[in-house]
Amino acid sequence: xxxxxxxxxxxxxxxxxxxxxxxxxxxxxxxxxxxxxxxxxxxxxxxxxxxxxxxxxxxxxxxxxxxxxxxxxxxxxxxxxxxxxxxxxxxxxxxxxxxxxxxxxxxxxxxxxxxxxxxxxxxxxxxxxxxxxxxxxxxxxxxxxxxxxxxxxxxxxxxxxxxxxxxxxxxxxxxxxxxxxxxxxxxxxxxxxxxxxxxxxxxxxxxxxxxxxxxxxxxxxxxxxxxxxxxxxxxxxxxxxxxxxxxxxxxxxxxxxxxxxxxxxxxxxxxxxxxxxxxxxxxxxxxxxxxxxxxxxxx
Amino acid sequence: xxxxxxxxxxxxxxxxxxxxxxxxxxxxxxxxxxxxxxxxxxxxxxxxxxxxxxxxxxxxxxxxxxxxxxxxxxxxxxxxxxxxxxxxxxxxxxxxxxxxxxxxxxxxxxxxxxxxxxxxxxxxxxxxxxxxxxxxxxxxxxxxxxxxxxxxxxxxxxxxxxxxxxxxxxxxxxxxxxxxxxxxxxxxxxxxxxxxxxxxxxxxxxxxxxxxxxxxxxxxxxxxxxxxxxxxxxxxxxxxxxxxxxxxxxxxxxxxxxxxxxxxxxxxxxxxxxxxxxxxxxxxxxxxxxxxxxxxxxx
Numbered sequence: 001x002x003x004x005x006x007x008x009x010x011x012x013x014x015x016x017x018x019x020x021x022x023x024x025x026x027x028x029x030x031x032x033x034x035x036x037x038x039x040x041x042x043x044x045x046x047x048x049x050x051x052x053x054x055x056x057x058x059x060x061x062x063x064x065x066x067x068x069x070x071x072x073x074x075x076x077x078x079x080x081x082x083x084x085x086x087x088x089x090x091x092x093x094x095x096x097x098x099x100x101x102x103x104x105x106x107x108x109x110x111x112x113x114x115x116x117x118x119x120x121x122x123x124x125x126x127x128x129x130x131x132x133x134x135x136x137x138x139x140x141x142x143x144x145x146x147x148x149x150x151x152x153x154x155x156x157x158x159x160x161x162x163x164x165x166x167x168x169x170x171x172x173x174x175x176x177x178x179x180x181x182x183x184x185x186x187x188x189x190x191x192x193x194x195x196x197x198x199x200x201x202x203x204x205x206x207x208x209x210x211x212x213x214x215x216x217x218x219x220x221x222x223x224x225x226x227x228x229x230x231x232x233x234x235x236x237x238x239x240x241x242x243x244x245x246x247x248x249x250x251x252x253x254x255x256x257x258x259x260x261x262x263x264x265x266x267x268x269x270x271x272x273x274x275x276x277x278x279x280x281x282x283x284x285x286x287x288x289x290x291x292x293x294x295x296x297x298x299x
Numbered sequence: 300x301x302x303x304x305x306x307x308x309x310x311x312x313x314x315x316x317x318x319x320x321x322x323x324x325x326x327x328x329x330x331x332x333x334x335x336x337x338x339x340x341x342x343x344x345x346x347x348x349x350x351x352x353x354x355x356x357x358x359x360x361x362x363x364x365x366x367x368x369x370x371x372x373x374x375x376x377x378x379x380x381x382x383x384x385x386x387x388x389x390x391x392x393x394x395x396x397x398x399x400x401x402x403x404x405x406x407x408x409x410x411x412x413x414x415x416x417x418x419x420x421x422x423x424x425x426x427x428x429x430x431x432x433x434x435x436x437x438x439x440x441x442x443x444x445x446x447x448x449x450x451x452x453x454x455x456x457x458x459x460x461x462x463x464x465x466x467x468x469x470x471x472x473x474x475x476x477x478x479x480x481x482x483x484x485x486x487x488x489x490x491x492x493x494x495x496x497x498x499x500x501x502x503x504x505x506x507x508x509x510x511x512x513x514x515x516x517x518x519x520x521x522x523x524x525x526x527x528x529x530x531x532x533x534x535x536x537x538x539x540x541x542x543x544x545x546x547x548x549x550x551x552x553x554x555x556x557x558x559x560x561x562x563x564x565x566x567x568x569x570x571x572x573x574x575x576x577x578x579x580x581x582x583x584x585x586x587x588x589x590x591x592x593x594x595x596x597x598x
Contacts, residue, residue: 217511294554
């Protein structure tokens with residue numbers, strides 16, 4: 001559950017107007033390489049039919065995609081040369097502003113739930129509509145941490161995993177140190193805390209263990225939009241596929257998340273995903289294993 | 300070869316005045332856990348005898364430590380709450396200003412040479428005094444990249460490995476993207492390029508391979524001064540101990556560098572090193588192995 005958007009993206013070398021974006025699109029598409037997906041979101045009447053077809057061609061169930069009168073959510077942003085900073089140029093919530101997620105009857109037995117970044121009040125409404133999920137993960141953002149903390153804390157009490165970036169982790173916990181921040185966030189509810197650090201990778205805190213997953217180094221990054229959502233989608237998709245919620249299972253899920261994120265940034269929008277296949281994913285997983293290969297030496 | 304300093308350090312919670320510091324101290328002490336060390340540097344007549352004794356108690360040869368009239372190099376700095384930014388409050392080069400490194404006859408056959416951050420002209424003078432080193436590594440800083448690029452490039456042509464932080468790598472290469480920066484720096488000479496990213500770990504680029512070594516996550520960081528030099532020292536010490544200059548050997552060296560850096564930041568100055576023993580290093584290496592443990596799953 002999350003946003004579907006039409007994004008206008010400016011990088012130092014290029015620009016794309018009103019391309020398919022939104023957390024729910026990136027996460028669903030990434031997850032669809034591993035497991036069937038049920039999407040919940042809203043678009044306006046201007047949402048191009050080709051985008052819907054793109055999602056439908058994967059095993060992405062769109063029964064939960066509402067199409068309502070009005071315009072689709074739009075976001076515009078510009079990236080600095082090193083891609084680690086971005087400026088929001090424009091946000092038009094449009095139909096997203098009055099969105100109240102409705103879980104179709106056929107989705108109510110969903111075992112794995114990912115609540116992408118959205119008003120925590122709506123994240124709670126989704127949780128109230130799913131019967132007995134086995135594993136719930138959520139994302140959030142600075143806006144809700146600052147403006148709707150009590151609601152967000154109600155969400156955190158009910159999720160198994162939270163994924164957030166380093167700045168959000170610091171804001172939420174009031175701690176600068178990331179392991180300390182993770183500990184504070186654990187105490188708010190989630191047994192699994194994943195802190196995303198962009199091109200510095202992600203840290204998993206779970207059952208007293210830490211796992212450091214570096215980002216996959218790429219010489220040519222085209223557009224980092226959706227990297228975090230693709231990471232979350234790849235991660236949740238793998239967990240759904242295997243059902244293995246052990247720490248080692250989640251480590252593997254994070255690596256698949258890392259790999260999907262690395263593909264997402266290699267082109268604008270979901271364009272790299274369109275031609276992505278299992279063979280390319282397998283090959284990059286093998287490269288990831290080389291990236292972290294370490295055989296301890298005796299000392 | 301590098302600086303010995305008296306550092307005055309301010310963190311958010313504490314302050315230390317004129318404690319032992321300097322790249323040569325951190326690097327030598329870290330390396331001394333793995334191999335005998337020969338130090339080259341300069342101090343003034345005010346350099347406390349206890350500091351010299353501290354180094355002498357390890358297998359650190361001080362034949363190359365000059366003591367000259369005048370005051371020892373002093374540096375003062377303040378760290379921001381997250382330790383990733385620091386402000387230099389004061390720099391007094393003192394005897395370091397007119398330092399011309401002289402390699403004692405007994406050092407001339409040294410096989411492994413680490414040139415810590417210092418004027419590249421002096422790094423070249425050192426290289427001209429060692430007979431046939433097997434492996435030379437150097438560090439540098441923004442000041443020399445900007446102000447003495449031709450000299451620095453002469454150094455780079457003669458070293459096997461360069462260690463520098465991400466901002467320095469960007470400045471030196473003119474590229475924002477780190478894998479691209481590493482490629483450009485390779486072309487300047489060093490077969491091995493190590494880019495240090497503070498608490499985001501380090502990247503090794505060597506023989507077409509990349510190795511990502513995360514920093515060791517610590518909930519309590521006291522003072523990050525010397526982390527990079529301890530990393531370099533641990534790395535070089537391990538290479539000297541094993542003589543294994545293969546990519547896997549360098550991966551292991553980087554992990555020992557990471558481990559030594561993680562100890563360095565747990566107290567001010569070299570204080571954590573004073574009580575450090577092989578058992579604690581072994582134990583943290585085992586924890587590091589857990590931090591990166593990843594058993595690829597079939598997909």
